[in-house]
Amino acid sequence: MTDDDRVFKALADPTRRFLLDLLFARDGRTLTELESELEMTRFGVMKHLRLLEEAGLVVTRRSGREKLHFLNPVPIRLVHDRWIDKYTEHQVTALVDLKHRLEDQP
Amino acid sequence: MTDDDRVFKALADPTRRFLLDLLFARDGRTLTELESELEMTRFGVMKHLRLLEEAGLVVTRRSGREKLHFLNPVPIRLVHDRWIDKYTEHQVTALVDLKHRLEDQP
DNA sequence: ATGATACGTGACCCTTTGGTCACCTGTCAA
DNA sequence: TTGACAGGTGACCAAAGGGTCACGTATCAT
Secondary structure: OOHHHHHHHHHOOHHHHHHHHHHHHOOOEOHHHHHOOOOOOHHHHHHHHHHHHHOOOEEEEEEOOEEEEEEOOHHHHHHHHHHOOHHHHHHHHHHHHHHHHHHHOO | OOHHHHHHHHHOOHHHHHHHHHHHHOOOEOHHHHHOOOOOOHHHHHHHHHHHHHOOOEEEEEEOOEEEEEEOOHHHHHHHHHHOOHHHHHHHHHHHHHHHHHHOOO
């Protein structure tokens, strides 16, 4: 299994994306803390966090009996760079910004 | 199934990522042309292209009995923007660039 | 017209994956 | 030191996903 295989497989599940959203909002949470935000047993959440960690999307640090989880944005940036080169990046960004501005209209 | 569900599911498979790579290198190819690059029957490739199209990662245009496939980078950019805000984007980009420069060393 | 070409559909099989549970190890506090 | 708390493992089951095939429709060239 290659590195980006792990990244894309990890991103494929909605629960795991939600976990990334939680860590994006606030870093350094424990498993139990994350579990409380989900309608799932601890074991399910643990499996998901394990896949995210193996993909490098989440980095962890132990502190006593707790394990703290942090979001790592680097693999996401590499996904971006795979199919968006420097030349088209400006156009795409402009297009996305325009879309946002149009959607903010009443 | 939500929009980004479709995008992430579509990106989860290595064959589909390879198809995006092919279209990134050269746009506007037909199914048969793409099939010739893969060790798989036409039916498998067709299923993959269908998922890519439903996710909006590939846009198509008919021309007689042929169907031309084009890469659409917008959903990729939206994936990026979900977990990388403007503030950290510069740092991450710099980090990735540094990584590339280090890897280019002998 | 008719054979070849390009794409499409539905059913089928096998593998992978998401989720749960019984059970276990390490750490903290009273 | 002993009970409560935080995290970890392996087996298990139902559901989703990848790939192929028989068969079908539309378009092109001769």
